Amino acid sequence: MPTTGTGESGVTAPNGHWAGTGLPEPPRTAGGVTLCGGCRALGACRLGVERERLDEGGVARFELSCPRSHEGGPDVAHGGWTAAVLDDCLGHLPLLHGVMSVTAELTVSFVKPVPVERPLELRVWADRREGSRWYIAGEMTLAPGGAVLARASGIWVTRDRSHYARHAKWLAGQVEATEGQ
Numbered sequence: 001m002p003t004t005g006t007g008e009s010g011v012t013a014p015n016g017h018w019a020g021t022g023l024p025e026p027p028r029t030a031g032g033v034t035l036c037g038g039c040r041a042l043g044a045c046r047l048g049v050e051r052e053r054l055d056e057g058g059v060a061r062f063e064l065s066c067p068r069s070h071e072g073g074p075d076v077a078h079g080g081w082t083a084a085v086l087d088d089c090l091g092h093l094p095l096l097h098g099v100m101s102v103t104a105e106l107t108v109s110f111v112k113p114v115p116v117e118r119p120l121e122l123r124v125w126a127d128r129r130e131g132s133r134w135y136i137a138g139e140m141t142l143a144p145g146g147a148v149l150a151r152a153s154g155i156w157v158t159r160d161r162s163h164y165a166r167h168a169k170w171l172a173g174q175v176e177a178t179e180g181q
C-alpha cells in the first residue's frame with residue numbers, strides 16, 4: 001500500500017487508491033488497523049482493535065480487547081460490542097485484499113461472556129466467494145488458552161465508489177418525497 005508516512009498519532013496517511021474501487025485508501029494505525037469514518041479523528045479503533053494482519057494462509061488475525069466503556073454486565077462486554085467488532089473485523093478481510101465491501105447479512109453466536117480489558121484474538125477467513133459475494137466467518141477467543149467466546153458468519157457484497165453517491169441520491173429522493181407532507 002503506498003503511504004505518505006506515519007504521523008504523531010501513529011496513523012498512516014494514505015495517498016493511494018484501492019485497486020479496482022477508485023476509492024481513497026482509508027488510514028491505518030501503526031498496528032495495521034484500518035480506521036472507519038468514526039475513528040479517524042481519534043486515530044485509534046474505538047472498539048479496541050489494536051492489531052490486524054493477513055497471514056500466509058489468507059486468514060486475517062486481530063488482537064483486541066473490549067474497552068471498559070463497552071461493559072454490559074459486571075466486567076463483561078455488552079453484546080452490541082461483540083456484534084459490532086465481529087462485523088467490523090469480518091468486513092476487514094476483503095479490505096485486506098484491497099476490496100471495498102458492505103455487510104449484507106451477519107449472524108453472531110454469543111458462546112461465553114466476553115471479559116472486558118482482557119487480551120482477545122479474532123481469526124477471520126472466507127468460506128467461499130461467489131461473484132460479488134464473500135461468505136466470511138470468524139471466531140473470537142480468549143488470548144491465553146484459546147477458549148472460544150463468540151463466532152460470526154455473514155455475507156459481504158463488494159462495492160465501488162458509486163455506492164455512497166448512490167446512497168446520497170436515494171436519500172435526497174426520500175427527503176424530497178416527504179417534503180410538504
Ligand SMILES: CCCCCCCCCCCCCCCC(=O)SCCNC(=O)CCNC(=O)[C@H](O)C(C)(C)COP(=O)(O)OP(=O)(O)OC[C@H]1O[C@@H](n2cnc3c(N)ncnc32)[C@H](O)[C@@H]1OP(=O)(O)O
Nearest residue numbers: 023026035036091101102103104157161163164166167170
Ligand atoms: C467517494 C467517497 C469515498 C469515501 C470512502 C471511504 C471508505 C472507507 C471505508 C472504510 C471501511 C468502512 C467499511 C464499513 C462497512 C460497513 O460498515 S457496511 C454497513 C452495513 N451495511 C450496509 O450499509 C449495507 C446496506 N445494504 C446495501 O447497500 C444493499 O442491500 C446491498 C448489500 C449492497 C445489496 O446488494 P445486492 O444484494 O447486490 O442487491 P441489489 O439488488 O444491488 O440492491 C438491493 C436493494 O438495495 C438498494 N441499494 C443497493 N445499493 C444501494 C446504495 N448504495 N444506496 C441505496 N440503495 C442501494 C437497491 O436499490 C435495492 O433496492 P430495492 O430495489 O430492493 O428497493
